[in-house]
Amino acid sequence: MQKVYGSAAEALDGLLFDGMLIASGGFGLCGIPELLIDGIVAAGTKDLTVASNNAGVDDFGLGKLLATRQVKKMMSSYVGENAEFMRQYLSGELELEFNPQGTLAERMRAGGAGIPGFYTKTGVGTVIAEGKEVKTWNGQDYILEEGIFADLSIVKAWKADDTGNAIFRKTARNFNPPAAMCGKVCVMEVEEIVPRGSLDPDHIHLPGIYVHRLIQGEHEKRIEQRTVRKREEA
Amino acid sequence: MPWDRNQMAARAAEELEDGMYVNLGIGIPTLVANYVGDKDITLQSENGMLGMGPFPFEGEEDPDLINAGKQTITELNRTSYFDSAMSFGMIRGGKIAAAILGAMEVAENGDLANWMIPGKLVKGMGGAMDLVAGVGKVVVVMDHQNKAGESKVLKACTLPLTGAGVVDRIITNLGVLDVVEGGLKIVQLADGVTEDELRAATEATIVG
Numbered sequence: 013m014q015k016v017y018g019s020a021a022e023a024l025d026g027l028l029f030d031g032m033l034i035a036s037g038g039f040g041l042c043g044i045p046e047l048l049i050d051g052i053v054a055a056g057t058k059d060l061t062v063a064s065n066n067a068g069v070d071d072f073g074l075g076k077l078l079a080t081r082q083v084k085k086m087m088s089s090y091v092g093e094n095a096e097f098m099r100q101y102l103s104g105e106l107e108l109e110f111n112p113q114g115t116l117a118e119r120m121r122a123g124g125a126g127i128p129g130f131y132t133k134t135g136v137g138t139v140i141a142e143g144k145e146v147k148t149w150n151g152q153d154y155i156l157e158e159g160i161f162a163d164l165s166i167v168k169a170w171k172a173d174d175t176g177n178a179i180f181r182k183t184a185r186n187f188n189p190p191a192a193m194c195g196k197v198c199v200m201e202v203e204e205i206v207p208r209g210s211l212d213p214d215h216i217h218l219p220g221i222y223v224h225r226l227i228q229g230e231h232e233k234r235i236e237q238r239t240v241r242k243r244e245e246a
Numbered sequence: 247m248p249w250d251r252n253q254m255a256a257r258a259a260e261e262l263e264d265g266m267y268v269n270l271g272i273g274i275p276t277l278v279a280n281y282v283g284d285k286d287i288t289l290q291s292e293n294g295m296l297g298m299g300p301f302p303f304e305g306e307e308d309p310d311l312i313n314a315g316k317q318t319i320t321e322l323n324r325t326s327y328f329d330s331a332m333s334f335g336m337i338r339g340g341k342i343a344a345a346i347l348g349a350m351e352v353a354e355n356g357d358l359a360n361w362m363i364p365g366k367l368v369k370g371m372g373g374a375m376d377l378v379a380g381v382g383k384v385v386v387v388m389d390h391q392n393k394a395g396e397s398k399v400l401k402a403c404t405l406p407l408t409g410a411g412v413v414d415r416i417i418t419n420l421g422v423l424d425v426v427e428g429g430l431k432i433v434q435l436a437d438g439v440t441e442d443e444l445r446a447a448t449e450a451t452i453v454g
Contacts, residue, residue: 118334170310183327
């Protein structure tokens with residue numbers, strides 16, 4: 013079992029094809045797979061459908077894949093920070109499937125857990141419910157949402173051992189575990205690959221069974237909204 | 247004088263009780279955290295955190311620690327982190343006692359619209375649809391009228407809904423209204439606002 017690769021290009025080799033569905037971890041620019049996104053930009057894979065909560069900003073994160081017109085469709089809950097996204101969407105170049113944030117997370121989790129569909133009350137009575145099966149339990153309506161089964165997952169963790177057992181840091185966990193779970197193949201990038209036995213097995217957030225390929229690298233970790241308080245307020 | 251933003255936030259904070267787990271939206275709802283006083287309130291940030299602390303001191307920002315508005319924040323000694331599926335599991339599962347949210351429009355049947363204006367910039371609903379469908383109590387905090395002076399408290403929403411029949415209480419600059427059978431019930435008038443003024447500024451049916 014050799015999961016560790018030397019670079020994003022090596023780790024993605026043989027996994028990419030035009031028209032594929034990719035699930036990506038991250039929330040805003042927090043915990044995004046920066047290196048693997050760059051790798052897909054470099055590979056030039058086209059007509060991608062990307063399931064990701066957000067679409068990055070113009071020059072960072074998934075925004076880079078939008079800039080190169082490699083994305084055909086986004087499945088997201090919020091895309092407000094990306095002007096190029098708006099331009100492509102409003103001109104009809106880019107398809108967009110809005111998913112409520114929790115529905116998107118659960119669709120990924122469900123896909124990874126072998127559940128093709130589930131019922132949720134999120135979105136009942138809204139445009140999200142249009143065309144979806146409705147079922148009633150105890151007088152409450154629920155709509156059918158489908159699990160996401162991605163061709164590839166790209167995720168980012170803080171540390172992992174060489175078997176892929178991974179630990180995330182603070183709110184950079186976000187969509188990474190469910191995104192990792194829903195791919196046929198999952199490639200993970202981490203800040204540090206540590207030796208087997210150095211992570212406490214009780215503290216693993218994502219077991220290595222979900223991780224097929226692993227790379228280590230430097231991350232920019234850009235901050236989207238830097239907010240601070242003055243020291244004298246303390 | 248109608249309530250200002252801080253007075254609306256202070257009034258919204260009165261909705262919170264000791265021990266509650268609460269999600270606060272962006273805008274005036276964020277200010278509610280400044281008015282919880284001694285109450286033991288745990289704030290949820292739906293990107294995967296319970297026990298949200300204040301903004302960091304300058305130089306202590308951590309790119310791995312942000313709130314749902316993508317702002318840098320801090321943790322507390324009670325903080326826990328989890329993934330987005332679990333985060334919305336606790337929202338959808340009714341574990342979060344209350345959400346305090348802003349709105350573009352609220353209707354007398356509890357319908358809420360706060361995520362899109364057709365033909366204008368479409369940003370997305372984020373976690374708002376999950377929150378209003380799942381949490382115990384939905385409190386809307388907003389100005390009673392828009393900039394053109396038109397009521398935002400309507401008989402029926404004109405904008406695409408975030409949730410149908412989900413709002414429990416509306417706190418505006420003019421007062422507090424509850425969604426009840428047949429329309430809205432006045433709970434409280436803002437300081438110096440008369441019932442006639444509130445009624446005149448409200449398109450929705452006021453009962454009782």
